[in-house]
Amino acid sequence: MNLTLHVWRQSGPRDAGRHERYEASDISEQMSFLELLDVVNERLTNEGKEPIAFEHDCREGICGSCGMMINGVPHGPKTLTTACQLHMRSFSDGDEIWIEPWRATAFPVLKDLVVDRSGFDRIIESGGYISVRTGSAPDGNAVPIRKEDADAAFDAATCIGCGACVAACPNASAMLFTAAKVTHLAKVPQGQTQRWDRVLSMVDAHDSEGFGNCTNHGACQEACPKGISIDYIAHLNRDLIKATLTAKPDVSGKNA
Amino acid sequence: MRRVVTLYRTTVGKKVLMALSGVVLFGFIFAHMLGNLKMLAPATDGHFAMDVYAEFLREVGYPLVPHGGVLWTARLVLLVSVGIHVLSAVQLARLSRAARPSGYAKEDSLSLSYASQTMRWGGVILLLFVIYHILHFTTGQVHSSFVSGAVHQNYVSAFQSPLIFLVYFVAQTALCLHLYHGVWSFFQTLGLSHPKYNHLRRPFAAGFAFTVYIGFLTPPTLVMTGVIF
Numbered sequence: 001m002n003l004t005l006h007v008w009r010q011s012g013p014r015d016a017g018r019h020e021r022y023e024a025s026d027i028s029e030q031m032s033f034l035e036l037l038d039v040v041n042e043r044l045t046n047e048g049k050e051p052i053a054f055e056h057d058c059r060e061g062i063c064g065s066c067g068m069m070i071n072g073v074p075h076g077p078k079t080l081t082t083a084c085q086l087h088m089r090s091f092s093d094g095d096e097i098w099i100e101p102w103r104a105t106a107f108p109v110l111k112d113l114v115v116d117r118s119g120f121d122r123i124i125e126s127g128g129y130i131s132v133r134t135g136s137a138p139d140g141n142a143v144p145i146r147k148e149d150a151d152a153a154f155d156a157a158t159c160i161g162c163g164a165c166v167a168a169c170p171n172a173s174a175m176l177f178t179a180a181k182v183t184h185l186a187k188v189p190q191g192q193t194q195r196w197d198r199v200l201s202m203v204d205a206h207d208s209e210g211f212g213n214c215t216n217h218g219a220c221q222e223a224c225p226k227g228i229s230i231d232y233i234a235h236l237n238r239d240l241i242k243a244t245l246t247a248k249p250d251v252s253g254k255n256a
Numbered sequence: 257m258r259r260v261v262t263l264y265r266t267t268v269g270k271k272v273l274m275a276l277s278g279v280v281l282f283g284f285i286f287a288h289m290l291g292n293l294k295m296l297a298p299a300t301d302g303h304f305a306m307d308v309y310a311e312f313l314r315e316v317g318y319p320l321v322p323h324g325g326v327l328w329t330a331r332l333v334l335l336v337s338v339g340i341h342v343l344s345a346v347q348l349a350r351l352s353r354a355a356r357p358s359g360y361a362k363e364d365s366l367s368l369s370y371a372s373q374t375m376r377w378g379g380v381i382l383l384l385f386v387i388y389h390i391l392h393f394t395t396g397q398v399h400s401s402f403v404s405g406a407v408h409q410n411y412v413s414a415f416q417s418p419l420i421f422l423v424y425f426v427a428q429t430a431l432c433l434h435l436y437h438g439v440w441s442f443f444q445t446l447g448l449s450h451p452k453y454n455h456l457r458r459p460f461a462a463g464f465a466f467t468v469y470i471g472f473l474t475p476p477t478l479v480m481t482g483v484i485f
């Protein structure tokens with residue numbers, strides 16, 4: 001099939017950037033979206049032009065690096081799918097496709113479609129430690145965990161940190177990401193030691209990175225390739241309020 | 257204390273204030289709507305039900321509290337709530353704007369509802385309306401034939417004008433939308449979430465918003481059509 005692409009080109013963080021139009025011909029339906037970009041890039045390279053910079057690594061939907069806005073939807077039109085797992089059969093011959101980087105103050109564009117997502121790493125870092133035994137592998141069932149909690153923690157843990165939630169949110173809020181990370185640890189015994197401090201620190205870090213506030217639109221959960229639900233955001237809010245209300249005064253050794 | 261400060265400093269803390277002041281306001285809205293339905297009740301001994309109710313609001317709690325004590329306390333609480341609500345709205349709106357300065361060339365609104373997208377401007381409409389409304393029915397400056405204390409009569413004379421009806425109609429529509437997203441948002445912000453009940457939150461918000469809408473607009477409609485006079 002033949003497609004017309006409008007791709008955001010920006011040579012560096014300081015460049016103003018603009019959309020450029022490319023014709024992509026003879027694209028196979030079996031190709032992934034990233035392979036489409038590979039084909040365009042090969043042509044650009046042959047013509048002596050700068051190829052389109054985009055991030056990718058696993059190409060199997062698990063690393064979270066390939067995020068881009070495709071026709072106004074993070075990761076493109078197919079739900080629960082990352083851009084690398086999106087196939088060209090989701091498009092039809094003659095389509096025009098707009099490809100843009102995530103837009104958020106906290107995700108500055110480095111080049112073309114590549115944004116700096118290190119803010120996410122700093123949010124995770126602020127989450128502190130968990131209590132696990134290091135050394136030899138622990139016995140799998142030594143710590144009993146309710147099935148519902150284990151499931152909820154696992155669901156939260158599927159977040160790949162791609163940033164689609166931020167990209168979709170009109171406030172560029174990263175609450176879905178932060179909530180997934182906070183709840184993932186809050187649901188299991190290993191996360192209890194720092195549970196209440198963690199939620200405060202992570203939300204604090206979220207805000208200092210310059211992500212916006214959640215206004216409960218729900219666009220993030222629709223964009224999320226891993227189907228993380230905004231119920232996790234409610235869980236984060238609940239933990240944050242509880243952490244504040246139940247905090248004990250700092251008098252060591254006296255209060256049980 | 258450190259945690260309280262952190263909570264307030266965070267965007268979530270400001271949202272919590274927004275939700276708490278919002279719930280005070282929507283509690284008030286519901287009571288106000290019920291009160292207005294007194295327009296539908298028959299007069300007793302030549303006294304309009306609405307006027308009896310208005311008198312009750314001024315005197316309720318006496319002699320435990322002074323005349324008008326409950327009324328003025330309620331007004332104070334509402335004023336503070338509106339203040340907190342609007343202040344948080346402004347702070348959060350500015351943060352959001354800073355977080356997302358540039359948009360996309362191609363937009364797709366995903367699941368954004370009309371109600372959720374109009375919270376800020378709808379809120380501004382509500383604030384302007386509240387000011388107008390107080391000047392209209394409480395202090396009377398913008399009412400063409402205001403008689404102090406004659407609530408029923410003021411109500412009826414106001415809604416004989418289709419223009420006034422239109423103003424209230426628009427404001428109630430804005431309120432209905434604000435409540436539809438606000439009530440659901442309130443559950444989410446305060447973390448009132450449970451897998452067993454989550455599916456009821458949207459219908460509850462819709463039911464609440466719709467009940468308030470119908471409840472507020474029924475008496476003016478009946479005045480317009482000459483059923484209440």
Ligand code: HEM
Nearest residue numbers: 215274275278281282285345375379380383438441442445
């Ligand atoms: C006076 C002018 C008003 C303004 C400027 C205003 C503005 C806003 C804004 C911007 C939000 C945040 C939306 C979001 O983040 O989801 C909000 C939420 C809300 N508003 Fe208002 N509003 C006003 C009046 C009212 C009134 C009269 C009521 C009650 C009937 C009300 C009840 C609520 C509730 C319950 C919420 C949800 C809080 C939450 O996000 O959890 N508001 N309002």
Ligand code: SF4
Nearest residue numbers: 159160162163165224
């Ligand atoms: S919550 Fe979903 S959309 Fe957001 S970073 Fe994680 S996987 Fe990506």
Ligand code: FES
Nearest residue numbers: 059063064066084
């Ligand atoms: S390249 Fe790893 S998720 Fe797409």
